[in-house]
Amino acid sequence: MPFLKSVLKQYDLVADKLELSGNVLERLRYPKRSLLVSIPIEMDSGAVKVFKGFRVQHDITLGPSKGGIRYHPNVNLEEVTALAMLMSWKCALMQLPYGGAKGGICCTPAVMSIKEKERLTRRFTSEIIWAIGPEEDIPAPDMNTNMQTMAWMMDTYSMLKGHTSLGVVTGKPLVLGGSLGREEGTGRGVYYMVEESAKINGKDLKGLRIAIQGFGNVGSAAARLLCGQESKIIAVSNSKGGIYNENGIDIGGLIQHVKENKEIADFPDVEIITNEELLTLDCDVLIPASIEGQITRYNADKVKAGIIVEGANGPTTPEADRILSERGVCVIPDILANSGGVVISYFEWVQDLQFYFWKEKEIHQRLKEIMSDIFNSVYSMSQEKKINMRMAAWMLGISRIAEAQKIRGLYP
Numbered sequence: 001m002p003f004l005k006s007v008l009k010q011y012d013l014v015a016d017k018l019e020l021s022g023n024v025l026e027r028l029r030y031p032k033r034s035l036l037v038s039i040p041i042e043m044d045s046g047a048v049k050v051f052k053g054f055r056v057q058h059d060i061t062l063g064p065s066k067g068g069i070r071y072h073p074n075v076n077l078e079e080v081t082a083l084a085m086l087m088s089w090k091c092a093l094m095q096l097p098y099g100g101a102k103g104g105i106c107c108t109p110a111v112m113s114i115k116e117k118e119r120l121t122r123r124f125t126s127e128i129i130w131a132i133g134p135e136e137d138i139p140a141p142d143m144n145t146n147m148q149t150m151a152w153m154m155d156t157y158s159m160l161k162g163h164t165s166l167g168v169v170t171g172k173p174l175v176l177g178g179s180l181g182r183e184e185g186t187g188r189g190v191y192y193m194v195e196e197s198a199k200i201n202g203k204d205l206k207g208l209r210i211a212i213q214g215f216g217n218v219g220s221a222a223a224r225l226l227c228g229q230e231s232k233i234i235a236v237s238n239s240k241g242g243i244y245n246e247n248g249i250d251i252g253g254l255i256q257h258v259k260e261n262k263e264i265a266d267f268p269d270v271e272i273i274t275n276e277e278l279l280t281l282d283c284d285v286l287i288p289a290s291i292e293g294q295i296t297r298y299n300a301d302k303v304k305a306g307i308i309v310e311g312a313n314g315p316t317t318p319e320a321d322r323i324l325s326e327r328g329v330c331v332i333p334d335i336l337a338n339s340g341g342v343v344i345s346y347f348e349w350v351q352d353l354q355f356y357f358w359k360e361k362e363i364h365q366r367l368k369e370i371m372s373d374i375f376n377s378v379y380s381m382s383q384e385k386k387i388n389m390r391m392a393a394w395m396l397g398i399s400r401i402a403e404a405q406k407i408r409g410l411y412p
């Protein structure tokens with residue numbers, strides 16, 4: 001099922017349970033604004049190539065919109081729309097004063113030079129400049145974008161506005177108003193959610209056997225922190241395939257190996273496995289941290305993990321979700337599990353607006369407190385209403401926006 005269709009299907013289920021009224025129900029089904037821009041840039045060869053760029057602002061009832069920018073050959077308007085909608089629910093669930101947005105450029109970053117990526121980012125920023133800003137819409141990194149991408153966006157925005165604007169993007173380098181802890185924020189949040197879910201399932205982090213699909217920003221940070229608690233990361237993968245060691249992979253060594261641009265398949269003391277095999281490995285916790293639509297009705301009944309913590313956005317299809325629920329698998333949904341990134345982005349934005357920066361310890365403490373509190377609210381609601389944690393998380397997020405829309409009223 002296409003990603004947007006599956007997100008809307010889940011929305012309908014939740015709206016039904018919440019008994020949302022016609023007006024609010026319809027308003028939240030569609031994005032507030034969708035931008036499709038063409039981005040012509042000169043390639044290093046001298047040829048001009050035109051790329052498609054997108055920015056979708058789903059909802060701004062609670063505040064400016066917020067969401068990442070993704071560079072990937074499969075990026076399209078439907079995918080970005082679905083991801084923007086998930087951002088609205090996520091920000092509302094985490095009680096942040098934000099609506100949801102997402103953006104992306106359809107391109108293949110692996111075959112582009114740094115200079116080409118810089119020109120692409122700067123031209124994209126100038127094409128969407130009237131829609132973004134610290135009080136309008138605040139982009140952040142996502143797949144294949146990073147601190148450098150955000151620095152180019154911030155610089156382009158600032159040059160065109162004629163003043164330096166720190167709060168226009170988050171996920172920036174520290175020297176440009178970035179926040180301590182942001183780079184690993186999503187992975188750290190995933191780690192806290194593994195800790196909380198282990199607790200409610202009567203398990204200890206020590207010795208917990210974990211498989212992680214996707215060894216990028218989110219997957220590698222979560223792996224590193226979990227290893228620090230003596231959990232065993234028995235498998236990891238990337239888009240090319242995975243590696244497995246039943247006694248646990250040396251994650252510090254693997255991070256260094258990847259930094260040296262070496263293939264994970266060439267790492268010593270591991271067996272090669274496929275991504276499909278990784279998802280169905282015998283383990284305690286599965287962390288999908290790559291792309292959407294990985295756990296489907298075709299493999300959900302083969303998943304052996306008792307706990308799934310969704311690092312990626314939308315890794316489980318609604319059919320798979322139903323199968324996992326019936327099987328009693330504890331699924332910590334994406335909008336909760338990977339919210340560490342947006343929560344620390346919020347901290348970064350607050351620091352930028354105040355020109356006053358916090359210590360790393362303070363950031364970790366506040367993140368843990370917020371994520372644990374919301375985890376407990378979602379868990380209590382799921383127990384009370386006998387629903388799964390995804391349904392509870394979506395209900396909490398959507399009802400907050402619905403309530404705000406009701407109080408704000410309908411303009412004009």
Ligand code: NAD
Nearest residue numbers: 143144186214215216217218238239289290312313338341
């Ligand atoms: P990344 O680009 O740093 O890493 C992605 C990883 O997934 C890479 O190892 C890549 O090789 C792998 N991958 C890509 N396609 C794959 C496939 N078909 N099968 C298996 N592996 C595949 O990206 P990231 O920032 O770590 O983001 C990962 C996921 O987490 C995405 O779904 C993203 O939307 C979500 N997310 C990221 C953040 C963040 O702060 N970076 C925040 C919230 C959610």
